[in-house]
Amino acid sequence: MSASLQFLKAAIKEPLQISTLFQTAPATVNRLLSPLKTDNHCSVLELGVGAGAVTKRAHKVMKSKDKYLGFEINTDLFNYVTGEYKDFQFVCASAESISDYTKNRKFDLIVSTLPWSLFDDYMRKNILNEISKHLEKGGYFKTYMVCNALITRSGKLFRQQLEERFEVTSRWVFLNAPPAKVFECRAKVGKIH
Template sequence: MDRLAVMRTTPTAPRREPTRDELIFLQQWLREPTRIGAVAPSSPRLAAAITVAIPADGAPVVVELGPGTGAFTGEIQRRLGGRGRHIAVEINPGFARHLRSRFPTLDVAEADAEHLPATLAARGLTTADVVVSSLPWASFGPALQRRLTDAVTTTLSPDSVFATFAYLHAQHLPQARRFRTLLGERFAEVTVGHTVWCNLPPAYVLQARRPRRP
């Protein structure tokens, strides 16, 4: 068989079309690149890693900061299985509309994460059991990092958990190092998870416990 015949009969891998979530995410990133720290939604592997702190029983209050298109939202809903409360705090109107359409029963608060205590108070709540964050901490200046961290710690009890993630390639950036230092100041215990390579880009989870209030 000649080379031309081989080329004609060799199968090619089908081209994967971007999902609706990926297109919406990219569209919003192009509009606000400083507020949205990635160009694609997080992977199911990262979603599984960041939500392990959600209790398997009881009625926990889970707050999600910056859910975007809902990469972690679906996993949080699956783990809750209808228990407790799940409040998604999203400042971007486009993402908020998409979340309400994709998760009709989800409590979407179109608000700034800085105002988290007020957002919870409006729902008759004072604390959260788990706060899961997708906020791009390494894109924020020191003052904003501190205000957001203070808003989180104010709403956590001694037994609560704060879970966020960071990108492997950015771990040595000054903003990323400053945020890890801030976590050490605001929490008595901070653990770093294994790298999730099946994510774009690779990332790892940070879990913080025993908050120190500002």
């Protein structure tokens, strides 16, 4: 079964977990993985792998496949990507539990397509704390939110929570359905995790 069909099937079965019927568009994937253009040896932690819209590109570009780790909570999607990308490592668990699986491992690029606006405040904080903890010094955390989620209360709170923890720059990607804002986050100078 194709990745998009696999994704659609999972999204119909678990709409509150997946949040959308469409995979992330190539233009957005491009922005999320932009640090790999200058360093294809960097380590990558992906949160919310889905059927592999981001993973596929990372797999094509990354030179050291053992430097990739992906978290996906949905068992069907986890099984699918495990079969597709055999030399990548995946964990079937919530992104809240990164430390349980990686101890003190740090990553140059953490990329998330998690449905932030569906999480409660407490869960968002927990995941963002985990991300801060596992981000390599000078590393990038990249994520995005679609326009309709950005205007919700949790979308606005998410933006605030990002800015409390990181230096944030953002950019619209209009070739995404719906259009999306990609956030590029870096650790604040002097903030040590």
